[in-house]
Amino acid sequence: MHLNNDHLISLAETFKLLGDPTRLAILVACLEQEKTVGQIVSDTGASQSLVSHHLRLLRGARLIQPRRDGRHIYYHAHDQHIRCTLQDMIEHIQEEER
Template sequence: MSKAAIPSQLDTTILAETFRLLGDPTRLRILFFCLDEPRSVGDIAASLDLSQSLVSHHLRLLRGARLVRGNRQAKQIFYELADKHVSDMLVDMAHHVCEEQADD
């Protein structure tokens, strides 16, 4: 019990599913872009130089995994990270990758 508990195979699958979604550069860029404040789909597409369709497709996947949530505001829909959980995770990871680089 001193050591970390090894997740069940089911938990591992769920965890892997989340990692898999984070494992795409385009999706990660979208997530980081929505980290500080909610962003409209058009804003995401324009700022990240992506097609509107592509952004929508990725947001669909991220929504399905409860990683982001969107609020309609008139014609636009503003997406933000689903909860502090997700954003903390991203921020931590961003820090880790910086240390990794300094380490190598």
């Protein structure tokens, strides 16, 4: 596999974003089903302002995608690539516990 320098920079920035435990927790919370900000706050224990800040960063990196339904906005993992990558890494980490 060959990646040009721009792709490597983009990939490194994505991993840097996921290096923050709160951002990672937000993304994991949105893997299986759509969540509102309030549900993400409840799942992660982070403040609403912190969750909103991290959601903006995750949206900018195309890791989280919003869906508006009336007054509510629901967030979910952007696509199957994100879901598969994180689920594979979660399984990898959990293998050590077995």
